[in-house]
Amino acid sequence: MVKPFVPQLVYVEPKALEYPLGRELITKFENMGIEIRETTSHNQIRNLPGDNEFQKYRIAKSTLVVGVRKTIKFDTSKPSAEYAIPLATGCMGHCHYCYLQTTMGSKPYIRTYVNLDDIFEAANQYMKERAPEITRFEASCTSDIVGIDHLTHSLKRAIEFFGESEFGRLRFVTKFAHVDHLLDAKHNGRTRFRFSMNNDYIIKNFEPGTSRQSERMEAARRVGEAGYPLGFIIAPIYLHEGWKEGYKVMFEKLESVLSDSAKKDLTFELIQHRFTKPAKHVIEKNYPMTKLELDETKRKWKWGRYGIGKYVYTDQEQEEIKETLGRYINHFFPQSTIEYFT
Secondary structure (H helix, E strand, O other), rough: OHHHHHHHHOOOOOHHHHOHHHHHHHHHHHOOOOEEEEOOOOOOOOOOOOOOHHHHHHOOOEEEEEOOOOOOOOOOOOOOOOEEEOOOEEEEOOOOOOOOOHHHHOOOOOOEEEHHHHHHHHHHHHHHHHHHHHEEOOOOOOOOOOOHHHOOOHHHHHHHHOOOOOEEEEEEEEEEOOOOOHHHOOOOEEEEEEEEEOOOHHHHHHHHOOOOOHHHHHHHHHHHHHHHHHHHHHEEEEEOOOOHHHHHHHHHHHHHHHOOOHHOOEEEEEEOOOOHHHHHHHHHHHHHOOOOOHHHHHOOOEEEEOOEEEEOOOHHHHHHHHHHHHHHHOOOOOOOEEEEOO
């Protein structure tokens, strides 16, 4: 079982200590005997230990920076929400395929922001501008927020903030099963709690440092029983020998674990494996032994939304993925919604 994340090294911005959460976290880490260093900015961690890039990358992934989010401007989000809400950046997982590897570049350390009231006030402004329309906020565009929330409880506060909002909804996705502290949050049905789910082959080979399939399913069961609207992102959908059987077994297990009430309002988001040329370079540098298939000649080239090209599966393979997984979902979860396939 993957243990809850504990940083090996903590950096703190002096300004973070002006906020109650900043002081609380530093006291907590001092009591845990973790080394704490000062930094002028959460964007400028320059003296990370390690003899080479490979070591520095791994140390960075176990480093937490306690900082202040100065520019509170919410990016427009992925297909699942209107805006990304910035509670944290970075992730302690070592998923070989992750897009954060290129977007985070030389800053793979984890950052948590302590000026939550400022962030919630900004969210209020966004909601006011769109009211009476519902505004959805995604809390996991640049992090796996659940992975650090047992330490910070920022996500729990966000869930309760949106639980009291009239026109706001919160969404996030996680690969971690450390959810116990979130089960009693007053969510009022306004937060969709999603789990990234995959078949055993992919979790075992490409998602080190994250909770195993059975742990995620058990956590999803508990989250469903706590009354949260539940969702699953099946990503990346990756073609390997036996993939159809692997995904079928995954959906069978999921169906047997979840309660009937949780199955009534389920959502699925389906995302095929893709990669860019820069991502391939970074992946092969950070995970030189990976079994991840990154052969451009086997893929189709596709222009992305932001002018960056990526390699996806061929049209025929995409149709097969959609048909196969769509059939499984309709069979095992007939009341669910497939939000998109991309």
